[in-house]
Amino acid sequence: xxxxxxxxxxxxxxxxxxxxxxxxxxxxxxxxxxxxxxxxxxxxxxxxxxxxxxxxxxxxxxxxxxx
Numbered sequence: 001x002x003x004x005x006x007x008x009x010x011x012x013x014x015x016x017x018x019x020x021x022x023x024x025x026x027x028x029x030x031x032x033x034x035x036x037x038x039x040x041x042x043x044x045x046x047x048x049x050x051x052x053x054x055x056x057x058x059x060x061x062x063x064x065x066x067x
Contacts, residue, residue, distance in 0.1 A: 007042045009033040014055035017046045 006022040010030040017033065019042045020026060035045045052059060 005039060006036060007039055009035040009042050009045055014057060015050070016053075016055060017050045019043065019046070 007019045008022045009017055009032075010020045010026055011017050011033045012030050018030070019039060020030070022036050026032065033049075035042060037045070054062075
């Protein structure tokens with residue numbers, strides 16, 4: 001059995017991402033994003049899929065007019 005920690009990527013309604021220990025209950029307001037792996041793998045995934053770390057509400061407020 002491996003002693004390496006296994007994580008999952010979780011996301012909230014503001015599209016903020018976090019790593020959470022796999023197999024443990026998620027905190028209120030967070031849902032599994034679908035990616036699991038080592039801490040390093042999950043961190044790399046978050047870096048790839050979440051380039052703009054501002055909360056969704058802030059991104060919407062600062063976005064230009066809809067085209």
